[in-house]
Amino acid sequence: MIRLCVLDEIPLGMARPFVVGGTKIAIYRTREEQVFAVADRCPHKGGPLSDGMLAGDQIVCPLHAFRFDRNSGSCDQPHVCPVTAYPVSVQNGIVSVDM
Amino acid sequence: MIVPLNTHRPRLVVIGNGMAGARLVEDVLAADPLKFEIVVFGEEPYGNYNRILLSNVLNGSQDAKDIFLNPLSWYAEHGVTLHAGQRVTEVDTVQRIVRAGEREVTYDAVVFATGSRPFVPPVPGTTHHGVFVFRTIDDCENIASYAEGKKKAVVIGGGLLGLEAAKGLLAHNLEVTVVERSPWLMAMQLDEAGGKVLQETIEALGIRVRVDTGTAEIVGPGSVTGVKYEDGTLDETDLVVISAGIRPNVELARAAGVAVERAIVVDDQLRTNVEHVYAVGECVQHNGMIYGLVAPLWDQTKALAQQLTGVGPTACYTGSKIATKLKVMGVELASMGVIRDLQPTDEVVVFSEPRRRVYWKAIIREGRVNAACLLGDLGPADDVMTLFQRGGAVPERRLELFFTAGSQRKETSYADLADSHQVCDCNGVSKKTICDAIRAEKCTLPAIGKATRAGTGCGSCKKVIKGLIEAVAGDVAADPSENYYVPAVPLDKPALLAEVRKRSLKSVSAVLRELGDGSADEKSKMGLSSLLHSVWNEEFVDERDARYINDRLHGNIQKDGTFSVIPRIPGGVTTADALIRFGEVAKKYNVPMVKITGSQRIDLLGVQKEDLPGVWRDLGMPSGHAYTKAYRMCKTCVGTEFCRFGTNDSTGLGIAIENRFQGFEFPAKVKMAVSGCPRNCAEATVKDVGIIAGEGGEWEIVIGGGAGASVRKADVLCRVSSKEEAIQMTGRFLIYYRENAKWLERTYDFVPRIGLSKIIDIIVNDSLGLGEWLDQEVQKTVNAFVDPWTEANVPAYPGQFDAGRSIPLNVLSS
Ligand SMILES: Cc1cc2nc3c(=O)[nH]c(=O)nc-3n(C[C@H](O)[C@H](O)[C@H](O)COP(=O)(O)OP(=O)(O)OC[C@H]3O[C@@H](n4cnc5c(N)ncnc54)[C@H](O)[C@@H]3O)c2cc1C
Ligand code: HEM
């Protein structure tokens, strides 16, 4: 696991981007205090998913509003690759990701 | 026998139970059902029926029983005494008695509605069997039964009615010849060229046409066998229909001492020269005119009913402009005014396309359509008719009358029509009657026609009926969720606002929790966030996760994830110092593109997220809100400041507007403009709100315009005489829009949906008494304004401008 930040550094209901070993990822924190991570690059045209919005269990890309399931990474549009999702853990208020 | 005079109610006697007489009774009952005891005499032994649909009965497209307007039972139900089948033989205007044979009825007011009868030319043989006129339901039935098994028919008279009769006879498998005395058909409505085109069209239907032909004799003996013409030739025939014009039924009136010229003379109150004696319909002559169409008589009966009942003592009838379409399938013909009426100073606009038998002609007098006929293709007919009837100005480039009248015309807002607006002139059917039918699930033209008769006459109103079906059935049948303000909350806007205010819901998550359906999509969050901000102003609990990225970073996200920065440049007026600052900032942050926008401002494109606070700080200018559903900008022209033509200070007003409305959030973006004179260089007529200076310090305010994927010209809201009023009216409209528009509904959809006249009523006439509240809402929103770019110094949430902290793999692994 790679330690990223303390939980409060991630804004509630939104995401914060990190560059881990050169790979951009977006760490989301829901209003229900669930934390998860996806690659910060939309498989469609490269939109920054960390600037997206949450719609229930889906992340909505800010560029063309394609939606991705936060657990499986699969897209709601046909013929679009899923986005990579990474396992995350929060312990003692520290957020870590497994890559 | 003498029927005693009812001591309680005055008695109104109507002579004639045709279109006008029956309509008058309906109008009187509608105005005041208890005012009169009503007695009607009708020579025809029926209730009343729609005479103009006889053409359909003759050609078999409608059954006789379907054209009845009011059956006998209707009269009984409404307490109206109908003496059907009784011809009035005398009116004693001194003792005020109407006599029909033995029957005598006294009256307090009597109305002649005796209509007219066909003119039968004085030639030998018109009394033979097989010779008919075409006026009544009985005529129709007699023609139809006589036609059985016959081969040939001649129609004498090539006017509107004669042609309808001829087409009707074709349906009875007859070889039909139309004979016209004038050199061309429909000589009343068409010029020679038009008449020729019509002749070809009629001939193409299989009807033989003889023009320039007078009838000398109808040949018998006993039954008709032929028609002999003035030139000595003869047509063999089994049946003749005479349709050579009409003569008003005036003898009864004349005998009663009522003044008659060509018809019964009436004034604007439909009064004759004799006290208590009135007249309506085809039997009257008003201002020298006698009308042979139904539309004028709807106006006449309404005015008379208002007056008789005292509901509208000043109601008057001031004459009609007549326009009509030929109800012959396969022939497109619309006519208005008198085409022969040509003065040397008139302009004539003609278009002809012989191959398709298209012929359009309009006579323009003093810039208005005085008469027109359109044949073969009725594309522009509705627009031309509207211009003709309203007396509207013809386009400066006259050819636009025919060719772009369509695109010039504002889309008719069906919501703008009053409920009482008469949609179908032929049948006198109002918008309300049609809408009620649509709501009773009559959602097709034929179903509406069956239920209300609308659209079954000349057919010109079918377009409006279709529009009404769309407008009404559209929101009846539609899925209720279409009216939800946002998908996740099953409430329309008024209900949503009411709940939000009642429960004091100040954050998006509170609304979703208390009113939502459990889902939380991003569109709902954005819509609610904007709505709550405008409802609560400073009290709004601003949850940034409910905002789209543009609204979190106060810039427009670009395709590469960078942002655009467009500061506010009020009125498009800048300074050398400001431009230098733009240059310095662009250099310092390596801005890839500096562009002048279409909104008179400067756009720094391609700014990195983490540079946004620095760019904003260094520019030292407020946000232009070019990224959000809000007031955008107000484009201005230079106006009196420098322009030679300017009549008012457009730049000054534009800047004042900009300073007042900046930061106002709306359901969709709002763009404005102010022009300094009617040349309108700021293109204010295609803005959500535009203001255009007129003469003498006046400002015209227009709303609901737009020029994007589709173009809509703005509608005039009002004219005001000062900048202060212009700003106030603008504010009132904008708040009304904010309060009532659907999420993402631009003003160019909102204004036609609500209806301009209603908006004018509410905003300008303050019919709902909302004015003060609207003003207060403007002030509250102004007070709550905070420039979002001040977040440069105090980020609103952690990582707002963070581009991604870099974490080396080897160091922090565990
Ligand atoms: C076949 C046909 C098609 C037409 N198509 C159209 C069209 O498409 N568009 C259009 O605008 N117009 C059309 N018209 C013209 C339209 O029908 C007349 O303008 C309209 O009917 C005039 O109404 P009115 O009440 O004045 O006269 P009428 O409808 O003729 O009514 C007069 C009534 O008074 C009765 N009457 C007369 N004298 C007496 C008396 N002494 N005692 C008792 N009763 C009496 C008559 O029997 C008659 O029933 C058409 C007419 C016909 C015949
Ligand atoms: C999400 C999609 C859109 C984006 C991102 C966008 C962005 C912009 C931007 C950045 C500007 C310059 C604004 C300024 O200077 O303040 C602009 C101007 C303009 N936009 Fe859009 N726009 C969008 C959709 C539309 C639509 C749907 C229409 C038409 C209905 C439209 C019509 C215009 C027009 C006419 C201008 C010029 C304004 C003027 O000259 O007054 N835009 N747009």
Ligand code: SF4
């Ligand atoms: S609209 Fe009139 S005042 Fe404004 S710039 Fe154009 S011509 Fe001049």
Ligand code: FES
């Ligand atoms: S780049 Fe994400 S939807 Fe197009």
